[in-house]
Amino acid sequence: MDKVERRKERLDRGIKVRTEGIYAVSSLQEVSYLVLPRLVLIVGLLILPFLMPNLYWNSVICTVGIYALLALGFDFLAHFVGLVSLGGAFFIGVGGYTAAILNKSLGLSPVFTIPMATLGGAIICTLLLLPALPLRGVYFAIVTLMYPLALKEIIVALNILGGTDGILGVAGFPNIWIEQYLIILIVIFALFGLRRLVNEDIGLVFRGVKDNDQSVRASGLSITLYKAIAVFIASGLGSLGGAYLSHKHMWSGISQFALDFSVLPIAATVIGGGGTLVGPVLGCFFLVPISEFLRAFGTLRIVFYSVILTAFIMFRSEGFMVYAQRKYHQFQRWVKV
Amino acid sequence: MDILIYILIYGIINSFSLALWAIGFTLVYGISRLPNFAHGALYVITGFLVWWFLNKLHLNYFVAIPLALVLMGVVGAAIYRFVLIRVRGMATSEIIATYALGLAVLEFLRWRGYRGMTYTLPVFFEGSRNIGGVPVDLQRIIVIGIGIVVVCFMWLFTHFNKTGLALRGMAQDEHAAMMLGIDSDWMAVIAMGMGSILAGLSAIALLPLGNIVVEAGYSVLILSIAVCIVGGLGSWVGAILAAFIIGFLQIIAAYIQSHFQMVVALLAIIITLILRPSGLFGRQKELEERV
Numbered sequence: 302m303d304k305v306e307r308r309k310e311r312l313d314r315g316i317k318v319r320t321e322g323i324y325a326v327s328s329l330q331e332v333s334y335l336v337l338p339r340l341v342l343i344v345g346l347l348i349l350p351f352l353m354p355n356l357y358w359n360s361v362i363c364t365v366g367i368y369a370l371l372a373l374g375f376d377f378l379a380h381f382v383g384l385v386s387l388g389g390a391f392f393i394g395v396g397g398y399t400a401a402i403l404n405k406s407l408g409l410s411p412v413f414t415i416p417m418a419t420l421g422g423a424i425i426c427t428l429l430l431l432p433a434l435p436l437r438g439v440y441f442a443i444v445t446l447m448y449p450l451a452l453k454e455i456i457v458a459l460n461i462l463g464g465t466d467g468i469l470g471v472a473g474f475p476n477i478w479i480e481q482y483l484i485i486l487i488v489i490f491a492l493f494g495l496r497r498l499v500n501e502d503i504g505l506v507f508r509g510v511k512d513n514d515q516s517v518r519a520s521g522l523s524i525t526l527y528k529a530i531a532v533f534i535a536s537g538l539g540s541l542g543g544a545y546l547s548h549k550h551m552w553s554g555i556s557q558f559a560l561d562f563s564v565l566p567i568a569a570t571v572i573g574g575g576g577t578l579v580g581p582v583l584g585c586f587f588l589v590p591i592s593e594f595l596r597a598f599g600t601l602r603i604v605f606y607s608v609i610l611t612a613f614i615m616f617r618s619e620g621f622m623v624y625a626q627r628k629y630h631q632f633q634r635w636v637k638v
Numbered sequence: 639m640d641i642l643i644y645i646l647i648y649g650i651i652n653s654f655s656l657a658l659w660a661i662g663f664t665l666v667y668g669i670s671r672l673p674n675f676a677h678g679a680l681y682v683i684t685g686f687l688v689w690w691f692l693n694k695l696h697l698n699y700f701v702a703i704p705l706a707l708v709l710m711g712v713v714g715a716a717i718y719r720f721v722l723i724r725v726r727g728m729a730t731s732e733i734i735a736t737y738a739l740g741l742a743v744l745e746f747l748r749w750r751g752y753r754g755m756t757y758t759l760p761v762f763f764e765g766s767r768n769i770g771g772v773p774v775d776l777q778r779i780i781v782i783g784i785g786i787v788v789v790c791f792m793w794l795f796t797h798f799n800k801t802g803l804a805l806r807g808m809a810q811d812e813h814a815a816m817m818l819g820i821d822s823d824w825m826a827v828i829a830m831g832m833g834s835i836l837a838g839l840s841a842i843a844l845l846p847l848g849n850i851v852v853e854a855g856y857s858v859l860i861l862s863i864a865v866c867i868v869g870g871l872g873s874w875v876g877a878i879l880a881a882f883i884i885g886f887l888q889i890i891a892a893y894i895q896s897h898f899q900m901v902v903a904l905l906a907i908i909i910t911l912i913l914r915p916s917g918l919f920g921r922q923k924e925l926e927e928r929v
Contacts, residue, residue, distance in 0.1 A: 385730050432912040439673065439729045443863060444911050450860070451904035458897035564741070567734060600745040607742035614735045615724045 306638040317630045338629070342579065343489060350481045358593075359477050363549055365589045366484030367393070367542040372566035372573070372581035373491055374535035380576035381499050382531040383511030385438065388445030390562035392539020393546060394452060394555075396422035400544035401468040401553035411472055415544045422540025427533045434528045446563065453558040467554020471547050484545060488582060491538055496578055498534075507531055564603075565589070568610040574620025583622065644772050645889055651778045653885030654785030655844055657878060659858050660865035661788060662836030664877045665796075666829050667866055671809050672722060673733045674714075674830065676740035677837055678859030683743060684710055684838035685850040689757055699760065707838045714834025715827045722830070723823060744855045757850040759842070777846055784843045788836070793874050805829055809871075857900065864903040868910045870917025879918060880906075 320331050353359045371389040378384045400418035403409050409417070433444040456462055463469070474480040498504055506527055509517040514524050547553040565588060566581065573584030588606065595602035613620070659681070666674045674680075684706055691702035721739065725731035761777040768774075796802035807815040808825050816822055845854075864884055869876030884906055891898035910917060 379730075433908075436911060436915055439733060440911055440915050442730065442733065443867070444908055447860075447904045447907050451901060451908065454897060454901045454904065458895055458901055564738075568738075571734070599749055601749045603745040604742045604749065607738040607745070610738040611721065611735050611742070614731050614738075615721060618725075618731065 307635045308638055309633050310636045311627070311631045311633045313631050346485050346489060347482075349485070350478065356477060359481055360549075361590060361593050362481050363484050363545075364593075365585050366481075366488050367546055368562075368565055368569065368585040368589055369488045369582045370491060370538045370542040371562060372569040372585050373488075373495060373578060374538040375566045376570045376575055376578055376581045377495055377499070378531060378535045379570070381504065381511065382507045382528060383437075383514075384434075384528060384531065385442040386445045386532075386535065387442050387563050387567070388448050389539060389566050390449035390558045390560065391445065391452065392422065392426055392536045393543035393562045394449055394558040395425050395536075396540025396543025397547040397553045397557040398462060398468070398543075399425070399540065400547045401471045402462075404471050404548070405468055411474065411548045415541065415548070418544035418547075419537050419541040422543065423533050423537035426536035426540065427529055430532050430536075431525075431529060434525050434532070449558040449563065453555045456555055463554065465555060467552055467556075468547075469552055471551045471553060473551045474548060480549060487541065487545075492578060492582055495534075499578075503527075503530075561603075564610075565592070565606065568606050568613075570620070571610055571613045571618070572620055574622030574624070574626075577620075577622040577626065580620055580622030584620075640772070641893070643769075645886070645893065647769055647772050647774060649882075649886040649889040651774070651782060652889050653882040654782045655840075656861055656865055656885050657789060657881035658781065658785050658836075658840040658843060660862040660877060660881060661792060662833040662840065663859075663862035664866045664869070664874075665792065665805075665836060666833035667871070671871075672718070672826055672829060673729065673736060674717075674833055675733055675737035675859065676717060676743070677833070677862055678855035678857070679740035679743040680710060680714065680834050680837040681841045681858045682747065682850065682852060682855040683713070684841035685759065685845045685854075686747065686752060686757070688759055688842060688845075689850060692760070703842055706842070707835050710834045710838035711831040714837075715831040717834075718823075718827050718830040722826070726823075726826075740855065740859070744852050748852045752850070752852065758848075759846045759850070761846040775847070781843050781847075784839070788839065789874070789878060792836075796874070801825075801828060860900070860907075861903055864907045867917055868906050870919040873917070873919035876917055876919030 316331060316334050319325065319327070320335050325331050325335055350359055350362060353362065371393065374392065375386060375389060378386050396418050399421045400411075400414045403414040403417055403421075404411070429448065430445070433441060436444060457465055474483070499507065506517060506522060509520075510524055510527050510531075517524055517527070543557060546557065566585070569584030569588050570581040571584075572587065573580030573582070575581075588609075592602045592606065595605055617624075662680075663674060663677045666672050666677075687706045687709065688702055691697045691706060692699065695702075697705070717736070717739065721735055722732060725735055761775070764776070766773050766775045767779070796806055804815065804820045804825055805828070807818070807820055808822060812822060815825075840858075861884070865877055865880045867880075868884060869878070869880030884903055887902045887906070888899045891902045
């Protein structure tokens with residue numbers, strides 16, 4: 302066999318280039334190239350509750366939604382702002398406890414407690430993480446990993462907020478359909494909202510903070526302020542998930558600081574494809590049902606995600622959506638070097 | 639007065655336990671910059687391995703321990719050679735990959751139901767001594783001895799041995815070290831192997847004090863990170879000092895309420911990282927860690 306040096310060349314498809322400008326509306330083909338993938342996702346999410354065989358799987362959808370919010374927050378912080386947060390459980394726990402306290406002590410209904418816990422939780426998380434914001438990379442990751450563990454130990458040690466029993470008797474949702482559509486609409490809104498945000502001017506600054514923070518500083522912008530805004534958004538998403546979780550289980554307790562909430566969103570992001578925002582959501586729709594199937598095996602399911610996670614990090618670190626988007630937007634051919 | 643002696647004696651013992659737990663992690667992360675988040679899992683595996691050698695294969699105690707340590711060294715080297723080498727340089731991926739591996743091992747052991755009174759290792763010597771009116775097990779005194787020997791050995795190794803100096807060189811400036819003919823991957827294999835052996839050694843010294851439980855894997859990891867971060871990367875003096883600070887604070891906190899033991903370690907990590915990310919004695923890469 303003669304050795305011909307070849308390499309793969311990737312080029313954008315013509316239709317991709319056309320749909321970036323005003324020509325997007327020139328024909329039905331271009332319009333559908335843009336709209337179809339988004340429509341498939343939205344319609345798919347909206348009809349999903351009807352496809353579930355029984356009530357148990359309907360409630361799994363709600364769990365998927367909570368993890369999807371966390372995974373969105375993780376992906377946004379890690380791939381657009383450069384802050385690797387391993388503290389998903391911290392956001393969930395703060396949001397969950399805030400909602401439960403508001404509901405129990407002030408008697409507010411979920412219509413008020415969820416928005417209030419989202420905002421309040423985001424403020425509490427941002428204030429607590431504020432001193433850690435100058436840290437980078439691994440150091441920020443370790444601090445965020447320690448926060449939920451520390452908070453859980455403090456609650457147990459001081460026996461506050463219900464101690465190990467948690468706060469019981471939080472108001473629930475009227476029925477399973479409201480419960481499902483609420484979280485699905487929130488996920489869709491958060492997904493498209495974040496995509497919009499990262500393409501605005503502020504998104505450019507966020508990426509600047511990630512890639513070269515000194516240049517952001519040289520432009521007269523405060524890095525800490527922008528990091529705080531990003532953490533506020535991500536922790537808001539997490540707290541929203543936590544508040545929803547408290548009302549869903551009608552209970553708030555220390556298991557909301559469990560490691561699952563920190564580990565699964567990361568696994569979903571790695572599998573779904575980091576930096577795409579939609580990838581992590583799809584990753585959750587793949588991982589959470591699998592973990593439900595494996596529930597009978599107890600902690601074996603954690604073994605299962607860990608192995609998947611390691612395998613993806615080692616062999617396919619780009620993830621599913623990055624691959625899919627490349628195939629959709631580009632074609633490749635072999636060329637001689 | 640009794641309380642003061644109690645705090646003093648158990649504080650010293652606890653500090654040396656922490657130093658033993660942390661020293662393998664410090665060698666791998668602090669010196670070679672490879673975060674080995676499977677450290678706690680390696681610690682627990684060693685415990686079960688020795689237990690299995692002693693109770694199932696009926697090996698002699700003095701055969702089982704070296705065999706277990708050698709096996710741990712091979713496992714550590716294999717983790718680098720087959721897993722970490724693929725993600726080298728991407729700090730977050732290194733952490734996630736090793737953490738996921740450790741999690742997989744620990745949760746697998748938990749699933750198989752390895753827990754309870756049967757899983758204990760024999761102590762080196764039975765009996766206890768009274769020191770200033772406080773009874774202390776002989777095993778705990780041996781822990782102090784092993785701690786001193788290991789710390790001294792590691793200090794000498796990293797300051798006067800060619801391989802040890804090469805490991806430190808890698809941490810300080812990888813490119814310069816490679817230009818001087820240091821093979822970066824080989825050094826990392828050695829670091830991971832030695833780190834795993836040290837994790838195993840700490841398991842053999844400390845596990846006879848209680849049952850072998852899976853949860854120990856997580857707490858050992860957290861305490862090791864705490865000592866490594868509070869002390870500062872790449873500093874043995876810092877690591878020992880940090881082990882003493884956290885060790886004494888833990889004993890004092892446990893005297894007030896036993897749940898505070900872990901809170902102390904977690905708060906120590908958070909506060910140190912926020913106030914002084916490079917640790918008490920860390921001098922390496924101070925600028926890179928913080929804007």
